[in-house]
Amino acid sequence: MTGQLEADVVVIGLGPGGEHLAASLSRAGLSVVGVDRRLVGGECPYFGCIPSKMMIRAADALAEARRVPSLGGTTEVRPDWTTVADRIRDEATDDWDDRVAVERLEKAGVRFVRGHGRLAGPGRVTVATDDGEVAVTVRRGVVLNTGTEPAVPPIDGLADTPYWTNRDAVRLRELPTSLVVLGGGAIGCELAQAFSRFGVEVTIVEAGERILGPEEPEASGVVAAALGAEGIAVRAGVGVTSVAHDGAFRIGLADGTSVAAQALLVAAGRRTNLGDVGLDTVGLDPGMRTIDVDERMRAAGVDGLWAIGDITGKGAFTHMSMYQANVAIRDLTGEDGPWADYRAVSRATFTDPEVGSVGLTEDQARKAGLRVGVGVAPLPESSRGWIHQAGNDGLIKVVADLDRGVLVGATAVGPAGGEIIGMLVTAVHAEVPLATLRGMHFAYPTFHRAIETALADVS
Numbered sequence: 310m311t312g313q314l315e316a317d318v319v320v321i322g323l324g325p326g327g328e329h330l331a332a333s334l335s336r337a338g339l340s341v342v343g344v345d346r347r348l349v350g351g352e353c354p355y356f357g358c359i360p361s362k363m364m365i366r367a368a369d370a371l372a373e374a375r376r377v378p379s380l381g382g383t384t385e386v387r388p389d390w391t392t393v394a395d396r397i398r399d400e401a402t403d404d405w406d407d408r409v410a411v412e413r414l415e416k417a418g419v420r421f422v423r424g425h426g427r428l429a430g431p432g433r434v435t436v437a438t439d440d441g442e443v444a445v446t447v448r449r450g451v452v453l454n455t456g457t458e459p460a461v462p463p464i465d466g467l468a469d470t471p472y473w474t475n476r477d478a479v480r481l482r483e484l485p486t487s488l489v490v491l492g493g494g495a496i497g498c499e500l501a502q503a504f505s506r507f508g509v510e511v512t513i514v515e516a517g518e519r520i521l522g523p524e525e526p527e528a529s530g531v532v533a534a535a536l537g538a539e540g541i542a543v544r545a546g547v548g549v550t551s552v553a554h555d556g557a558f559r560i561g562l563a564d565g566t567s568v569a570a571q572a573l574l575v576a577a578g579r580r581t582n583l584g585d586v587g588l589d590t591v592g593l594d595p596g597m598r599t600i601d602v603d604e605r606m607r608a609a610g611v612d613g614l615w616a617i618g619d620i621t622g623k624g625a626f627t628h629m630s631m632y633q634a635n636v637a638i639r640d641l642t643g644e645d646g647p648w649a650d651y652r653a654v655s656r657a658t659f660t661d662p663e664v665g666s667v668g669l670t671e672d673q674a675r676k677a678g679l680r681v682g683v684g685v686a687p688l689p690e691s692s693r694g695w696i697h698q699a700g701n702d703g704l705i706k707v708v709a710d711l712d713r714g715v716l717v718g719a720t721a722v723g724p725a726g727g728e729i730i731g732m733l734v735t736a737v738h739a740e741v742p743l744a745t746l747r748g749m750h751f752a753y754p755t756f757h758r759a760i761e762t763a764l765a766d767v768s
């Protein structure tokens with residue numbers, strides 16, 4: 310495609326938020342051009358959330374089946390990856406074909422251009438397409454939603470090896486016998502456990518002190534213990550010094566030891582796609598790693614530029630990309646808010662036990678200078694946890710601002726931790742007084758009833 314276009318709004322990068330914003334603005338009557346160089350919808354549907362959660366759903370079913378003998382019967386579990394690989398291809402990704410998403414976008418009235426988009430000065434965007442260039446004159450503004458790529462650390466030898474990232478992991482048709490996962494963040498832990506439950510011998514190597522570093526230390530501890538109990542080797546607090554591949558991988562560690570495996574998955578964080586989007590043409594530093602945005606998602610210091618999603622550095626989650634898209638839509642259609650508020654950002658890490666969290670950790674609350682109170686309730690000591698038995702690892706932790714008498718953060722680790730956190734998200738978001746929370750009814754015997762115990766423990 311080549312030529313000249315005019316539009317009210319151009320969206321460069323169609324991740325979850327960009328796709329939603331482009332279609333919504335078009336339905337609201339604006340003329341919109343949407344640009345993506347890969348697949349409309351971005352990382353989440355094709356390489357991230359959805360395929361990984363399909364893997365996890367299957368792996369969790371296997372794990373539950375393996376728990377049957379301690380609870381009431383016998384089972385024989387024979388994992389078969391083919392079912393998962395087929396489901397990801399057929400149901401989630403259409404074999405990594407975005408035709409349906411493009412049609413949906415075009416039906417909403419968006420003009421879609423496949424190619425690499427760049428800012429080309431105020432009010433101008435160029436798109437490098439397969440067969441030339443499309444130049445777009447922009448009347449209202451440009452929205453950047455260019456997301457991230459897997460970051461590959463500069464480790465001696467790594468670049469020359471056939472390592473995998475999440476984009477390879479979700480395409481696997483056959484599993485390796487053994488796997489080293491470099492990085493014990495959300496991606497590393499979720500995928501490590503899923504593969505392990507399908508019979509892969511897995512080692513996680515995490516350079517930081519503990520896996521799931523952004524979570525409460527208690528949450529990291531519970532998950533590390535659960536992964537260890539399933540046979541996953543968790544090597545935290547040790548850096549990787551070298552990677553070699555000679556049929557198999559050999560990963561050299563800073564403590565002088567090494568780990569061998571058939572495959573290596575690099576899950577060591579993300580790099581924002583801002584290096585080649587023409588930031589300099591609108592007066593921004595081309596080396597910036599995230600775009601500073603105000604509460605309306607307008608880029609600081611640049612007229613007519615909005616940014617949403619991972620590139621804003623407010624939390625690399627699909628729900629954040631969608632939340633920010635809705636804020637930018639309101640601004641671009643002349644509504645009067647509500648504008649972005651990050652006090653009660655929540656997330657769920659889909660390990661088993663699952664980790665749901667919201668707001669500040671205890672450490673963040675103390676560093677913010679608050680007079681902090683903390684309450685913890687271990688799940689195995691709750692009625693439901695005791696009844697549940699196998700797979701009952703977990704806890705509830707609440708973090709309170711004692712001066713204001715409200716919760717500022719909370720963590721729910723355990724079965725359905727990502728669901729149980731829901732009521733605590735409301736508590737933090739709406740600043741429900743601690744006294745009101747303590748006076749609530751908590752159904753017996755539920756996992757969420759442990760929240761009552763944690764609230765009573767706050768001191």
Ligand SMILES: Cc1cc2nc3c(=O)[nH]c(=O)nc-3n(C[C@H](O)[C@H](O)[C@H](O)COP(=O)(O)OP(=O)(O)OC[C@H]3O[C@@H](n4cnc5c(N)ncnc54)[C@H](O)[C@@H]3O)c2cc1C
Nearest residue numbers: 322324346347351352357426456457618619625626627630
């Ligand atoms: C394995 C994995 C699991 C995850 N699981 C979860 C989860 O369970 N829950 C959750 O909330 N989040 C999860 N995430 C994170 C989630 O995928 C992202 O936060 C989400 O995709 C939002 O990203 P985004 O909107 O910033 O853009 P992205 O999804 O990164 O999309 C950006 C788009 O921009 C395009 N693009 C980039 N540069 C250009 C350019 N110059 N021109 C044209 N197009 C361009 C790309 O091709 C891409 O399509 C996971 C991520 C991974 C990798």
Ligand SMILES: NC(=O)c1ccc[n+]([C@@H]2O[C@H](COP(=O)([O-])OP(=O)(O)OC[C@H]3O[C@@H](n4cnc5c(N)ncnc54)[C@H](O)[C@@H]3O)[C@@H](O)[C@H]2O)c1
Nearest residue numbers: 462492493494495496497515516517576577578625657658
């Ligand atoms: N359930 C979810 O919501 C979910 C799931 C997966 C990913 N995500 C999002 O995607 C983002 C990226 O995930 P991620 O897990 O790649 O990144 P991350 O930044 O969360 O974790 C990367 C980990 O790799 C470690 N690391 C970095 N370099 C290393 C090295 N050389 N050797 C050993 N360890 C190293 C880091 O210390 C860190 O713990 C997350 O921040 C999250 O927001 C969300």
